[in-house]
Each structure stands twice: as C-alpha cells, then as structure tokens.
Amino acid sequence: MLYVASFEQARDLLNFKFGNRYVGKEQVVLADAVNRVLAQPIVAKEDVPGFDRSTVDGFAVHAADTFGSSESMPALLRKIGEVSMGEACKLKCWRGECVAIPTGGQLPQDVDAVAMVEVAEDYGGGLIGIIKPVAPGQNVIYRDDDVSFGEEIYSCGIRLKPTDIGALAALGFNEILVSKRPTVGILSTGDEVVPFDVTPKIGQVRDVNSMLLAASVTRTGALSSRYGICPDDDDVLQERIAMMARECDVVFLSGGSSVGAKDALKRSVEALGEVYLHGIAVKPGKPTIFGEVSGKPLIGFPGHPAAVYFIYDLFAAPLLRGMMGEVESLPPPRYQARLTNAIPSNHGRQEYVAVRLTAEENGLVAKPLMSKSGLITQFARANGYIEVPRDCEGFSEGEWVIVVAL
Amino acid sequence: MLYVASFEQARDLLNFKFGNRYVGKEQVVLADAVNRVLAQPIVAKEDVPGFDRSTVDGFAVHAADTFGSSESMPALLRKIGEVSMGEACKLKCWRGECVAIPTGGQLPQDVDAVAMVEVAEDYGGGLIGIIKPVAPGQNVIYRDDDVSFGEEIYSCGIRLKPTDIGALAALGFNEILVSKRPTVGILSTGDEVVPFDVTPKIGQVRDVNSMLLAASVTRTGALSSRYGICPDDDDVLQERIAMMARECDVVFLSGGSSVGAKDALKRSVEALGEVYLHGIAVKPGKPTIFGEVSGKPLIGFPGHPAAVYFIYDLFAAPLLRGMMGEVESLPPPRYQARLTNAIPSNHGRQEYVAVRLTAEENGLVAKPLMSKSGLITQFARANGYIEVPRDCEGFSEGEWVIVVAL
Numbered sequence: 001m002l003y004v005a006s007f008e009q010a011r012d013l014l015n016f017k018f019g020n021r022y023v024g025k026e027q028v029v030l031a032d033a034v035n036r037v038l039a040q041p042i043v044a045k046e047d048v049p050g051f052d053r054s055t056v057d058g059f060a061v062h063a064a065d066t067f068g069s070s071e072s073m074p075a076l077l078r079k080i081g082e083v084s085m086g087e088a089c090k091l092k093c094w095r096g097e098c099v100a101i102p103t104g105g106q107l108p109q110d111v112d113a114v115a116m117v118e119v120a121e122d123y124g125g126g127l128i129g130i131i132k133p134v135a136p137g138q139n140v141i142y143r144d145d146d147v148s149f150g151e152e153i154y155s156c157g158i159r160l161k162p163t164d165i166g167a168l169a170a171l172g173f174n175e176i177l178v179s180k181r182p183t184v185g186i187l188s189t190g191d192e193v194v195p196f197d198v199t200p201k202i203g204q205v206r207d208v209n210s211m212l213l214a215a216s217v218t219r220t221g222a223l224s225s226r227y228g229i230c231p232d233d234d235d236v237l238q239e240r241i242a243m244m245a246r247e248c249d250v251v252f253l254s255g256g257s258s259v260g261a262k263d264a265l266k267r268s269v270e271a272l273g274e275v276y277l278h279g280i281a282v283k284p285g286k287p288t289i290f291g292e293v294s295g296k297p298l299i300g301f302p303g304h305p306a307a308v309y310f311i312y313d314l315f316a317a318p319l320l321r322g323m324m325g326e327v328e329s330l331p332p333p334r335y336q337a338r339l340t341n342a343i344p345s346n347h348g349r350q351e352y353v354a355v356r357l358t359a360e361e362n363g364l365v366a367k368p369l370m371s372k373s374g375l376i377t378q379f380a381r382a383n384g385y386i387e388v389p390r391d392c393e394g395f396s397e398g399e400w401v402i403v404v405a406l
Numbered sequence: 407m408l409y410v411a412s413f414e415q416a417r418d419l420l421n422f423k424f425g426n427r428y429v430g431k432e433q434v435v436l437a438d439a440v441n442r443v444l445a446q447p448i449v450a451k452e453d454v455p456g457f458d459r460s461t462v463d464g465f466a467v468h469a470a471d472t473f474g475s476s477e478s479m480p481a482l483l484r485k486i487g488e489v490s491m492g493e494a495c496k497l498k499c500w501r502g503e504c505v506a507i508p509t510g511g512q513l514p515q516d517v518d519a520v521a522m523v524e525v526a527e528d529y530g531g532g533l534i535g536i537i538k539p540v541a542p543g544q545n546v547i548y549r550d551d552d553v554s555f556g557e558e559i560y561s562c563g564i565r566l567k568p569t570d571i572g573a574l575a576a577l578g579f580n581e582i583l584v585s586k587r588p589t590v591g592i593l594s595t596g597d598e599v600v601p602f603d604v605t606p607k608i609g610q611v612r613d614v615n616s617m618l619l620a621a622s623v624t625r626t627g628a629l630s631s632r633y634g635i636c637p638d639d640d641d642v643l644q645e646r647i648a649m650m651a652r653e654c655d656v657v658f659l660s661g662g663s664s665v666g667a668k669d670a671l672k673r674s675v676e677a678l679g680e681v682y683l684h685g686i687a688v689k690p691g692k693p694t695i696f697g698e699v700s701g702k703p704l705i706g707f708p709g710h711p712a713a714v715y716f717i718y719d720l721f722a723a724p725l726l727r728g729m730m731g732e733v734e735s736l737p738p739p740r741y742q743a744r745l746t747n748a749i750p751s752n753h754g755r756q757e758y759v760a761v762r763l764t765a766e767e768n769g770l771v772a773k774p775l776m777s778k779s780g781l782i783t784q785f786a787r788a789n790g791y792i793e794v795p796r797d798c799e800g801f802s803e804g805e806w807v808i809v810v811a812l
Contacts (some may be wrong), residue, residue, distance in 0.1 A: 374553065375573070
C-alpha cells in the first residue's frame with residue numbers, strides 16, 4: 001500500500017526538502033524588470049524630493065502674511081519674481097513678498113507655504129492679493145518628505161508591479177538584481193500519448209499536460225522546456241529524466257494514467273534519485289510524486305489534466321515561487337459566489353471542484369463543473385475553483401462559497 | 407474654463423470614439439498563446455473522446471452481472487482478455503465475461519460499465535470476483551461525452567489561461583488566431599524632466615511616468631515603445647507626436663505638471679488632430695486629455711505618477727483590451743478589508759486612494775496612504791486601492807471597504 005500524505009503534510013514536505021533551492025540572481029535593466037522578483041534590498045541613494053517644492057501652481061508666501069485674509073480683505077503681497085521649472089531658485093523672499101511658482105518648482109528661501117493660483121488675484125504692478133489664508137507647510141513637500149538618503153524602500157522577494165517600477169525609476173535605479181527564472185523541464189510519459197497536434201488513433205490520447213504545464217510555468221514567471229513524450233520504457237525514461245535533471249532546475253513529469261505507467265515513473269525516479277512522497281489525499285491529484293534527482297526537485301504529476309492543473313496550483317507554483325525567493329504578502333484574490341448546485345461530501349480527501357463563475361444581478365454565481373462532464377468542457381467553461389476541505393460535509397445549493405480565480 | 411467630464415462620461419466617450427479600433431489578428435502556435443486574446447471561434451474538429459473509454463483501472467463488465475454482488479457473494483466472471491493502452495480493442499464480451507482494462511483504455515463491445523480493481527478479486531484460472539455492484543455507465547466516458555464534432559467550444563475575445571491552452575491542445579489546435587498586441591508609443595514631456603537614471607539637479611525631476619506606463623502596458627499584454635522626453639516646445643512636441651501616431655497604434659503622452667506645460671500638450675494635439683476631452687472629475691487624475699491624431703487614439707496623462715497609474719487602470723487599460731477585442735467575463739478581483747484610518751469626503755470628485763493591505767488575525771486591513779506621504783512611499787507601500795464614489799461622505803475608521811489589487 002502507498003502511504004498517502006495529507007495536503008498539509010505534502011506542503012510541509014515540499015518546504016522542508018526544497019525550501020532552500022534558491023536559483024540565484026541576475027542583473028536586469030528596469031525596463032525588463034516588471035513581474036520579476038526583486039533580489040536586492042533597495043536603499044535610497046538620495047533624499048526625495050531633493051529640495052523643498054510646491055505641489056500646486058501658485059505663489060510662494062509666508063503663511064503668516066495670509067492669516068485673516070478674505071475675498072473682501074485680501075492679503076497684499078509684492079511679487080518679487082518667478083520660479084522656473086527645472087531651474088534652481090536663488091530668490092530670497094521677505095515678509096510681505098511672494099514669488100510665482102509652478103507645480104514642482106523649488107521653494108524660494110524662507111517661505112513656508114504656497115497659495116494656490118485659485119486664491120490669488122493679480123492687481124498688476126507686481127501686486128498680488130491672496131484671498132484665503134494658507135497654513136504653514138500647505139502645498140509644500142519638503143526635502144526628504146518622501147524618502148531619506150539611506151532608507152530601505154524595498155526588501156528582497158517582492159514581485160515587481162508597474163507601480164514598483166515607477167518607484168524604482170523615481171529612486172534612480174536602472175540596473176537591479178532580480179531572481180533568475182527557474183528552468184523547468186517537462187516530460188509527458190505513456191505509450192498511449194501522442195503529440196497534441198496529431199490526430200489520435202483509437203486508444204491514443206493527445207499530450208495535453210505538456211502544454212498545460214508549460215503555460216502554467218510561463219504564468220508563474222519561470223521558463224519551461226518541453227522534452228517531448230516518452231514511452232513506458234524504464235531505460236528511455238531514466239535516460240530522459242537524467243538529462244532533464246542535468247539541464248534544468250526542476251523536473252516535471254506527467255505520468256501515464258494506468259497503474260503500470262505510474263509504477264514505471266516511480267521506479268525510474270527511485271533508480272536515479274529519491275522519491276519523497278507518492279500519493280496526496282487530494283481529489284483530483286492523488287497519484288502525485290515528489291522526489292529529487294541529481295539535486296533537482298522533481299514532481300511527478302497525475303495523468304489527468306484537471307489533476308495536473310490543481311497539483312500545479314497547489315504545490316508546483318509555490319515551489320517555483322519559493323525558488324525565486326518570492327515573499328507573498330497577500331492571499332490570492334478570491335471571489336464570493338452562490339452555488340447553483342450542491343457539491344456532495346468528499347469522504348476524507350481535500351477536493352477541488354472547477355466552477356464557472358458568472359455575474360448575476362445580486363452577485364456572482366458559481367456552477368460546479370463535475371469531472372464527469374469531461375476535460376475540455378471543464379477547462380473551457382471553468383474560470384475558478386472551490387476547495388472542499390477534508391472534513392467538510394459538502395456544500396448545499398445556494399450556499400455562499402469562496403472561489404479562487406483560474 | 408475647461409469642461410470637466412464625469413468618470414462615466416469619460417468612459418463612454420472612450421468607448422464611443424475608440425470602441426471599434428480593433429488591431430487585427432495574427433497566427434501563433436499554441437505554445438506562445440498563453441495570455442493572448444483569442445481571435446477565432448474554436449470549433450471541435452472531432453468527437454472527444456473519440457471512443458468509449460474507462461476512467462479507472464479495473465474490469466469491463468455487464469453491469470447487470472454485478473447486481474446483488476457483495477463480499478460474501480461475489481459475482482463470478484470469466485476474464486477473456488485485456489485491453490492494452492494505446493491500442494484499439496477488438497474484443498467482444500458476452501454476459502458472464504469481463505475484460506481487464508486500464509484507465510483510458512477503449513471499452514470492449516457490448517459492456518456498459520467498469521468495476522474498479524479495488525472491488526475485484528482474482529481467483530486464478532481466469533476467474534474474477536466482483537464484490538460490489540456497479541451501475542450501468544459507471545466509470546465510463548462515452549464517445550463525444552466531452553465534445554461533439556462541430557461544437558463551438560470558445561468564442562472570440564477570451565484571454566487564454568493555462569487551462570484554455572490545455573483545452574486547445576486536447577482539441578488538437580496548434581496554430582490559432584489571436585489578436586495582435588497594440589503598440590503603444592510613450593512620450594514624457596516637460597523641460598524639468600530628466601531620464602530616470604540621471605541624478606536630477608535642483609528643480610528637475612526624474613521621468614517616472616515612461617517607465618510606469620511601459621510596465622503597465624506590458625502587464626496588459628500590449629507592446630510599449632518609449633519615445634524619450636520632449637522639452638516644452640510646441641514644434642518639437644508636434645513633430646514627436648506625429649511620429650508616434652505614424653509608428654504606433656496608440657499614443658500616450660505624460661504631461662508636464664505646470665499649467666503652461668499642460669496647455670502646450672493640448673495645443674499640440676489640437677494642431678495635429680482633435681482633443682475630445684480635457685479634464686475628468688477624478689482625483690487624482692483631473693488634467694487628462696483624450697484625443698486622436700492621424701486616426702490613432704491618444705491619451706494625455708497627468709504629470710503626477712500616482713494620477714498616471716489610476717488613469718491608466720481606469721481608462722487606458724480598458725482601451726487597450728478593447729483594441730484586442732477582449733471580452734471580460736469577470737470583474738477584477740477585489741479584497742474586503744477594514745480601514746485603519748478614516749478617509750474624508752472628496753467634494754464631488756470620484757477619488758482613488760492607494761492603500762496598504764495586510765493580513766491580520768480577523769481578516770485584511772487596509773491602511774490609506776495619503777498622497778502627502780509622497781510618491782515613492784505611496785508606490786512602494788501600496789498593494790491596492792479604494793474607490794471613493796463621487797457623492798460619498800468618505801469612510802470611517804474600521805469600516806469595511808472593497809480594495810482593488812494593484
């Protein structure tokens with residue numbers, strides 16, 4: 001009998017065995033860094049802003065000069081000059097004086113606020129009336145208000161979003177260290193498996209898993225390399241797995257669906273390295289293998305593509321993200337939806353059910369796509385899935401459930 | 407005075423003017439199709455499965471032969487052969503007989519169910535005992551159960567997920583039509599703007615917007631092309647915009663932040679084409695331009711990077727997705743979180759407030775990042791944002807809000 005691990009045991013095992021397989025760093029220019037995982041702390045090389053500046057178009061003033069001003073009794077100030085964009089401002093502004101300033105312009109010395117152009121009136125002859133008091137510091141950003149020299153802005157492990165690229169540009173970083181993308185070798189096995197673009201004869205099936213895994217790896221931000229389809233022959237299989245372990249950072253096998261093919265897979269991994277786990281109490285996805293060959297993590301996926309998808313999402317994606325040192329700050333986004341049909345109890349296995357989410361008048365509804373409906377129907381209709389925990393009695397029709405987006 | 411459009415007016419205008427700017431199709435191989443937008447309906451070229459098959463390892467039987475069987479009174483069947491994986495099965499199985507069959511194997515003629523190997527006992531001499539009844543159709547997928555020849559599986563406009571790649575592989579599609587990626591020309595303007603990897607002098611600011619927009623365009627699945635930084639000179643600006651309109655599908659300008667620079671932008675677009683809108687009642691992001699030059703959609707973004715982000719997300723991303731013909735089936739994923747601080751009312755403008763989401767014991771909490779805290783701080787800390795509707799009185803501390811992930 002196989003020892004079948006629980007979801008938690010399988011996850012912990014993966015962490016324990018492969019939690020330290022960081023793939024290393026490489027330097028990229030900022031323009032290529034979106035969606036990469038940051039592999040250096042980012043420390044500010046300067047103060048930002050580097051000078052006191054206005055946040056509006058208006059007049060730099062001494063705030064005290066405007067106290068008590070109103071439309072009927074404007075504060076009258078003498079305009080002594082203008083700040084130009086992109087140029088240092090050398091003006092000194094005494095009490096009773098003001099300086100015209102554009103958004104982003106450097107504040108003249110001594111002033112402590114900017115009155116917006118909307119509250120200023122130009123009486124001509126250099127006389128400006130301010131019709132509303134401004135508080136000290138109003139409409140001003142002071143030097144290093146945003147960031148101080150030496151401050152740590154980012155730590156390692158974040159996945160760079162467009163706004164992070166913006167922040168790095170604002171900090172003046174062009175070449176940065178990011179984690180390498182792990183290369184994932186992908187092999188399908190089974191005498192009955194034919195390339196997906198070939199018309200299968202009776203008894204044959206198309207190789208769906210290589211394509212599914214390659215696309216999934218791409219989405220996770222790693223690199224995939226397909227090694228074709230291997231017949232159920234221990235020698236060929238072992239030679240192919242050994243080659244993948246030499247050439248890649250991770251080995252993904254997708255097993256034949258028969259007991260014999262599954263055993264051949266396990267035998268071959270054992271011959272070359274070690275099998276750490278064979279069987280996880282999740283549905284679909286039970287006949288999963290975790291192992292190691294030549295120091296490289298290996299996952300043997302089940303034969304059924306729906307199972308491959310879930311095992312990838314639950315275990316392989318976290319493995320790859322861990323190898324890139326990614327630190328997750330948020331849970332994956334989820335939707336709340338009402339079930340259109342009941343989902344029965346699952347008898348002790350954590351179960352994953354594909355659903356079709358649709359927006360209706362009073363919220364989202366989720367229609368479970370039962371596996372009996374077939375792979376393509378499931379894959380083509382599904383846009384999310386539901387987790388049915390191990391000891392759950394199932395869900396009733398109309399119940400609110402949490403849906404993870406596909 | 408400027409005419410300032412509401413959010414809805416701006417969105418409708420964009421749809422009305424540019425809702426028909428489809429960029430065209432191109433053929434790609436399936437391995438390159440993940441995250442692309444499908445530009446052809448997918449119609450099944452064959453039945454799937456192409457033959458009746460078993461979904462388990464076991465014995466193909468006449469279900470009626472197993473009725474009433476139990477551990478103490480197994481149904482005894484004569485095994486007349488085996489189905490091999492990857493080979494057509496020519497066996498004919500009479501009542502009282504059974505055939506060993508692997509998962510995925512072709513069903514012999516006449517049988518109507520498969521008994522799992524777990525409920526079968528081999529008594530030797532070709533005698534198999536079935537210890538549990540199986541129902542007709544159990545553990546069997548019939549020809550075209552999943553998909554029938556001629557059935558439309560996908561319509562145009564879906565963004566291909568890994569599972570869709572799997573479904574297309576299962577259907578045998580290798581070369582497929584997807585929408586071209588629109589090319590987006592990006593230009594920053596302003597005398598005070600310097601390349602982001604240069605140390606700004608007093609009064610200068612780094613070009614953050616080009617990098618932010620390029621990264622955003624990448625994430626939307628379009629192609630970006632940066633045209634550098636343009637000084638506040640109408641002639642140079644017009645020449646540059648005209649070039650971008652010739653070479654790209656869309657033109658993005660990010661304006662200087664001063665009133666003069668904004669006017670220069672508007673003047674140049676008017677000189678070359680048409681300005682449809684100047685000003686949207688959203689905060690940040692008011693000084694936004696929508697226009698058209700040489701038949702190409704043009705968006706003039708505000709100068710402030712935070713405003714650029716929101717305008718991109720609210721208007722530019724939907725424009726680009728529309729140009730790819732993408733049909734959105736689901737709202738973007740959102741989080742529910744409790745506010746750590748109150749957000750004041752926004753006086754008639756739809757407002758977008760960046761927040762830092764963190765997971766706490768009893769759910770997510772969202773800390774508003776006020777714009778005063780500065781750009782880098784905001785961008786580096788934010789992982790989501792909140793929409794404060796136009797006529798909303800603001801949110802109180804501890805209130806539950808909906809957060810869109812950045």
